[in-house]
Amino acid sequence: MNCEWREKTGLYVDGELEPAAQQAFAGHLQACSDCSAAVLEQQELKKAVRLAGKRFSAPPELYANVRKQMRPRAGAGMWWKLGSVAAGLVIIAALGISWFSRSSGRNATIAQLVDQHVAMTATNNLDVVSGNQHTVKPWYQGKVPFTFNVPNLAADSPFKLIGGKLVYVEQKPGAELVYQAGLHKISVFIFQAGDHASRQPAWNHDSSFSVSSWTAGGRQCYLVTDASQDEAGQLVTLFQEANRS
């Protein structure tokens, strides 16, 4: 291949050519199949590296530590002047703000997960379509930075595995496993947790969907569905049992 433009494909793909040259190159691609094949290949490679390179997510405690570093505590003397009553008020306010920010952060995550569930039910767009847990689980290998077990469902189980999706919520990769329960769909989301603490399922009914969140074995799990809490609760239990370490 002796095309004089050929050596500029990297610059073009990286958007490093001057605007006029970038435009001229785009025009050239219409006529030159060799260069357009090379550009396509480089774009694919760039995309593959971008996806594979984003391998590690900063743990929440690192954010907390860094924020702490940036906000040095106020001088101790000031607190003496404020007196005990004022200090008490400040503490109550701080607790309130901390509760509010934690809870609004949590609500934002839940809102994103509900959106994700609704989008999935509307489009039925799954990355892996299978009712076999031995097909669905290995599909996530290398795609999410953690492992998990998919419950083994009894033949008469009210739940039926449909498949799974790779999702990104707050820039973190996670697994969305989709189940059918009668006419309802259930999404179970699994992400890497910030710590190894265990938290029992807590239900949220802020939206018209039932959302349960629990943490176990370093995994943060959520269940989102329009099925009843009693019914969905059984699936939460199955997941807890399958992932008991």
Added chain:
Amino acid sequence: MAATVVTRGDVSGLDNKDFEKLAVPLLDGLYNFACWLSGDPDEARDLVQETFLKSLRGFASFREGTNFRAWMFRILRNTFLTSRTGLERRNTRQEDEEGFEDSAVTQETPELALIRRADTELVQAAIAQLAPAFQEVILLADMEEMKYQEIADALDIPIGTVMSRLARARRQVRGHIVTVLGEKKIAGAKR
């Protein structure tokens, strides 16, 4: 992410809050880069914390017109290079770069189908086998989507070196993918 260039207007009266606003969005990318550099999440955590401490202290001397993201990555990388792992890496792996041979696979044979078939794990392995000097350039260019000049600022190397390292890094990654998947294809055909 677009380059964050702090202009004169921004610099006047910059305080911790401004720093936080500029720096915290970079934390995840810095941590990911630190993990690739050090190969150890705990060390990466320490590196990021040290980077934030150093950059916060140095923020007062931060010069207008400087690219903030490149400046942060530069501090992180310099912190790493002076750490124990960084020093070991410089001593033991520098030769890799000097004696680095290009893959026999050239860009003249498009292997688009193979690249599309490559899963994340294979691409990660391809990035991991790169010599550090090539690895950091390709990660900053493709993952952080930095411009060549920004990479040159972050790594403190000439822009021409950025371009040549990037081209070689890509040839290596591509070569690794094509070799592994090509061998699988041949093995499959023999069976």
